[in-house]
Amino acid sequence: MATGPAPCTVRSPVALQVGDVKTDLARPGVAVIDVVLPPAQPLDLQEIIFKNSYTAFLTVRVQRRRPCDVGRDGTRKWVTCLWNHCLMPSPHTEAGSQDYFSLFRHQLLCDVDQVTAVRLILRQPSPVWLHFTLEELRLYPRGQQSLQTDFPSWLSHLAPQQQPENLHGGVPDPEKVSTEVQQLWVLTEMIRANQTAARIGRFDVDGCYDINLLSYT
Secondary structure, three states: OOOOOOOOOOOEEEOOOOOOOOOOOOOEEEEEEEOOOOOOOOOOOOEEEEEEEEEEEEEEEEEOOOHHHHHOOOOOOEEEEEEEEOOOOOOOOOOOOOOOEEHHHHHHHOOOOOOOEEEEEEEEEOOOOOOOEEEEEEEEEOOOOOOOOOOHHHHOOHHHHHHOOOOOOOOOOOOHHHHHHHHHHHHHHHHHHHHHOOOOOEEEOOEEHHHHHHHOO
């Protein structure tokens, strides 16, 4: 099966400035990345892969080559297919800030066939990170799949109600495993601390033997 990404042009992020650009307090909290596809090659989108770089929330919009998506003025409409998708659980911390992400067509809110352009809207409300973007962005057409080898970050952050039941040979709960390993380590350290350095004999007590414990042959 072919695994190559679709040909496209990823434009540089454009920051949307909020406030007075002349003041030091004003900082962009929103950026836009446009992905342009060849006009003669509309894309039936299967997967979007990227590496995060301190973006907290992601919104994805697409333009499609369909008569119903063309406005009265002849321009193509933008359709939102993903809204404020969380990439960083806490915008003020490092978690998720440099993870790889995969977005599949079944996660999107609308049909993503005959796509002619993709617009990614990035949000970072935290003032901790001055720069944020998406890197290594790739689009894969329907019927193809990527060779992403990194462990998907979304799989390790499933909510309890999203985790499948009756896993046969599946991944155990990492929090439970961590707790049990920590308890085992504490128990090992307690045993080690209580061990005596004296040599323990078989029947001797303080270097002497009880006559009743000796056997004669």
